[in-house]
């Protein structure tokens with residue numbers, strides 16, 4: 059029996075996991091990072107477009123600050139987000155990006171003088187100030203009032219992840235590659251680490267730790283077409299669920315990105331539209347202004363994806379053997395811009411479509427892209443129900459995105475959450491209560507259980523084919539739990555998924571019987587786990603009889619604050635149950651800084667909660683009074699919803715901006 | 722491919738070997754796959770695994786040419802499999818793992834461990850002992866063109882193609898390769914890294930570093946990101962010569 063002890067076990071070597079690792083190591087705690095693949099190959103590397111941080115350096119970002127970023131984030135979330143968490147996030151994003159600048163990310167910079175840009179299909183000139191020259195610049199992204207999305211060409215995630223991984227090397231952080239966590243070790247409501255399987259030689263290892271962090275990214279691959287890397291399979295969420303104790307939040311909140319290429323689903327970044335690209339239909343007609351006259355192509359992601367789908371349903375899509383699609387036109391940006399700022403996009407078009415996007419339109423359609431839901435945690439990133447288990451990044455739901463995440467807010471979240479959660483974990487590890495007093499019999503029990511499961515898969519006779527079950531699941535998710543949802547389809551989805559889940563208990567690994575590296579075995583146990591995750595998504599979606607953010611019910615088009623201003627919580631307390639247990643957590647209006655309102659897209663169909671009015675009046679009153687007294691924006695904010703004290707002390711200070719210095 | 726033409730039947734010859742199976746030995750195995758529109762080797766290998774042989778080992782992660790996981794020899798040439806379109810190849814396609822790296826099985830190699838070792842050896846991070854970072858204050862400025870130039874070299878995805886294509890490394894296994902030299906060029910260019918030329922000399926001023934390269938150009942030819950590897954190596958060599966002569 060191989061047991062490895064450490065202080066902080068981190069499952070996942072993407073941006074979130076690595077940032078936690080450097081943070082706890084700085085605080086003097088030992089740490090080990092487990093990852094399926096070399097960290098630099100994590101899905102974070104695929105983020106092209108950028109990272110939101112309200113630096114306000116570039117001309118079109120002037121006047122930006124945490125307040126505006128907060129406003130955009132909450133509206134984007136359709137009021138589903140935890141407002142305190144969103145405040146903590148927007149406060150720390152500028153710090154995180156400045157830290158990364160010092161760690162080596164070559165952020166694209168402001169160049170003084172006149173620049174020609176494309177805004178609303180027209181050439182315009184913007185003038186960058188002398189004093190901003192050389193500071194980090196930003197581009198426009200959907201659903202934001204200011205140009206706030208900082209970038210390195212279109213390799214933002216790549217350059218961030220490389221800097222972060224190199225930092226981890228500098229700090230001598232132990233990284234165990236090709237080790238897959240397949241179960242959490244826990245007892246009496248306390249998590250003690252994980253059982254991991256070595257993907258090269260098949261060995262099972264018990265990692266025992268004071269604190270365990272799941273930073274395994276999203277679960278997009280439960281859908282057949284997704285922009286996600288093929289390893290984004292929700293195994294982190296599944297092993298949390300399988301404890302029976304930890305819970306998941308808002309799993310039905312799934313984002314579809316407007317512009318993935320057809321048919322393979324590889325993403326072209328929102329930066330294409332941010333920089334001035336247009337969406338066209340089969341007649342070459344620019345349709346978005348008809349639907350969203352104000353934000354047009356740069357409405358929030360969920361909105362653009364729905365409008366595109368609506369437009370295709372009207373027969374305006376381009377038909378192809380892979381189904382209908384629309385066009386993304388970036389030719390108007392010019393070759394020079396494309397070859398410098400959208401180079402990955404150009405490479406993708408050349409390599410996967412055989413077209414030159416400076417000359418030709420790109421075939422696109424909305425595709426599964428981001429998981430807002432995940433392991434439900436407190437603002438400190440700790441599971442609400444399983445002590446010692448933490449989670450952050452796309453894997454978690456601490457909940458800053460609510461029902462729709464803004465582009466550029468996710469890589470930003472990974473590093474901010476990583477920074478903060480590292481401190482909270484360190485505080486926990488500093489305390490005596492964190493000491494590990496788990497019996498070796500318990501560890502052995504978990505090891506044995508996992509070993510038996512694997513043996514069963516390899517030795518079963520006349521069982522099910524995991525690939526068949528998995529493809530069926532992916533198809534159901536695609537067709538019945540997609541962009542537009544309705545009760546009948548969702549009910550069918552749940553019933554069919556439940557059947558698949560029951561069948562999955564009987565999976566057999568055909569022919570390929572190796573106990574070492576064995577892709578068929580991996581697919582078998584992951585399929586069992588993915589089906590559980592898919593059920594939490596479909597079942598949560600069926601029960602939520604309203605439309606909020608990316609969750610859009612044709613049979614319940616209203617956002618129903620009166621009944622549904624709540625988070626969906628799913629759990630799997632009994633191994634023998636075949637559907638998740640669902641409960642709800644209220645999102646209290648009484649302490650909201652920004653009480654629920656209209657997002658500003660389409661018709662306002664909100665069914666308001668009676669408390670909204672009361673809170674709005676109170677907010678208005680406080681604001682009016684303080685502003686009259688000449689209070690600063692920070693003082694007003696603090697009176698409405700204090701949050702600074704929740705942050706680790708070292709991150710409580712205000713952020714400096716160019717405006718502060720030159721005023 | 723037009724709708725009328727009959728699709729080609731691709732013959733995929735794979736060099737297979739499972740080092741964990743004592744009875745196995747390296748051998749070629751051929752799979753037949755019907756070509757489809759827009760088919761890439763990612764799709765081909767996925768179909769083989771799902772329908773023909775579920776034990777076939779290979780690595781894909783992003784499947785979009787971004788993460789560098791899937792480098793392999795395609796008809797003898799190191800490249801990223803995920804973005805290789807079959808229509809650009811003959812019907813007979815030979816696939817083999819990248820040489821020089823530890824073999825996990827079939828087409829799957831442990832390039833990650835090799836790269837981890839390289840990064841540690843060359844200390845590929847910003848060195849700045851004086852740095853007192855105050856993240857509440859404005860970031861340090863950088864000339865926009867310089868930031869772009871650094872990013873240009875930062876685009877390496879550690880796929881290992883240049884290592885597999887390198888003539889030198891086959892004779893000198895400790896040679897840092899174009900990937901390593903490019904990283905040094907990247908940090909050397911970066912004003913945030915305060916290492917001196919002498920310190921860089923310590924790292925690469927020998928036969929396993931910049932003086933080992935025999936300018937066979939294999940690296941630049943196969944780099945999927947088209948990095949300017951040869952000109953950077955030449956530049957480093959001149960600089961290191963100067964430093965060496967001084968010391």
Ligand SMILES: Cc1cc2nc3c(=O)[nH]c(=O)nc-3n(C[C@H](O)[C@H](O)[C@H](O)COP(=O)(O)OP(=O)(O)OC[C@H]3O[C@@H](n4cnc5c(N)ncnc54)[C@H](O)[C@@H]3O)c2cc1C
Pocket residue numbers: 069070071072073074075092093094095096097100101102103104105106107108109110214215237238239240273274275276285286287289290293294325327427428450451452453465466467468469470472
């Ligand atoms: C194509 C694309 C483009 C994007 N562009 C942007 C953008 O421009 N801006 C933005 O803000 N966001 C963007 N996003 C979203 C953003 O990239 C991700 O949300 C974010 O990078 C997730 O980071 P993470 O650290 O949480 O997880 P990941 O980077 O996905 O890392 C997960 C890690 O967990 C490991 N892992 C998983 N399961 C296990 C297991 N069972 N055991 C051990 N290890 C495990 C993996 O090996 C990996 O290291 C984009 C997403 C996609 C799909």
